[in-house]
Amino acid sequence: MKKEIYRKLFHIVSILLLLIPLNIFGKYSITILMILMLVIFYPISRYKIKNKLTEPFWILLEFIERKENMETLPAKQAFSLALGLIIVSLLFDKNITTISIICLAIYDGVATIVGRFFGKVEIINKRTLEGTTAGFIANVFILFLFVKDIWISILITIATVLIEISSSKDDILTDDNFTIPVGVAFFSWFLFLYLKGIGINV
Numbered sequence: 108m109k110k111e112i113y114r115k116l117f118h119i120v121s122i123l124l125l126l127i128p129l130n131i132f133g134k135y136s137i138t139i140l141m142i143l144m145l146v147i148f149y150p151i152s153r154y155k156i157k158n159k160l161t162e163p164f165w166i167l168l169e170f171i172e173r174k175e176n177m178e179t180l181p182a183k184q185a186f187s188l189a190l191g192l193i194i195v196s197l198l199f200d201k202n203i204t205t206i207s208i209i210c211l212a213i214y215d216g217v218a219t220i221v222g223r224f225f226g227k228v229e230i231i232n233k234r235t236l237e238g239t240t241a242g243f244i245a246n247v248f249i250l251f252l253f254v255k256d257i258w259i260s261i262l263i264t265i266a267t268v269l270i271e272i273s274s275s276k277d278d279i280l281t282d283d284n285f286t287i288p289v290g291v292a293f294f295s296w297f298l299f300l301y302l303k304g305i306g307i308n309v
Contacts, residue, residue, distance in 0.1 A: 111223055114171040119216035122188070125208055134204045137196040141189040152181045187284040195292045203295050205253060207288035210267045213249045215283055218242025218271070234272050243268060259298070266294040 128136040151161050168181050176183050188211070195207045222238020230236050243264055250260040270290040274283035302308075 110171065110173075112220055114173070115216045115219045117171050118184075119212050122208055122212035122216075125192070126205065129201065129204060129208070134196045134199075134201045137192055137204060137208075141193045141196070144189045145186060148182060149186055152183075152186075155181075183279060184282055184284045187279045187282040188288070190279065191285040191288040195288050199292045199296060203292050203299075206250065206263060206295050207292045209250055209253060210246060210263065210291045211284065211287045214242040214246040214264065214267045215271060215287060216242075217245040231272050232275070239268060239272070259302075262298060263291060263295055267291055270294075 125137060125140070128140065148164065150156065151164060157165060165181075168177065172181055180186075191211075192204075192207070196204050199207075218234070218238040218241060220238075221241035222235040225241075226235030226237045228236040230239065246264045246267060247257070247260045250263060251257055254260055254263075267287060267290075270286050271283045274286045275281045279285060
């Protein structure tokens with residue numbers, strides 16, 4: 108239980124920190140950082156490369172990674188995230204990239220933490236009513252600080268919830284660390300396109 112909480116706290120903080128280079132250097136800084144993550148850390152994880160240089164990587168994983176991932180592909184969720192954010196940062200603008208990062212960090216992180224501690228009512232795919240509700244509220248609030256519109260925040264968060272509960276941990280491309288940023292980006296793009304089409308500036 109403790110490891111899962113540490114893992115999700117790291118998830119929230121590390122992903123939100125991506126907003127710093129995004130706002131200073133632009134969206135392609137995210138592309139570059141995520142490519143570097145894959146190029147450097149995927150081979151280390153895939154081939155279990157352990158030496159003095161890679162020791163900090165393995166120490167961190169022992170602290171936050173799930174046991175089943177350590178036995179298969181350590182840091183699998185991080186690689187899913189990297190692939191998802193590469194696609195988002197290449198295809199969409201800075202604002203949509205920001206929205207994807209916020210939804211991935213806040214909804215997924217808060218929903219898991221609350222669900223693990225207080226979740227009693229399971230709704231679908233091991234997601235709990237308590238965790239989903241907490242993640243929904245937190246995501247709407249944080250997203251509202253950025254988009255400045257409560258209804259847009261609610262709609263994007265509903266999309267986030269639906270994407271997350273339909274995701275699985277079976278594969279890198281079905282993991283919610285991939286599906287949330289990519290799915291939210293496409294949904295937000297279509298939403299903003301529709302709103303502009305009916306004369307609402309966003």
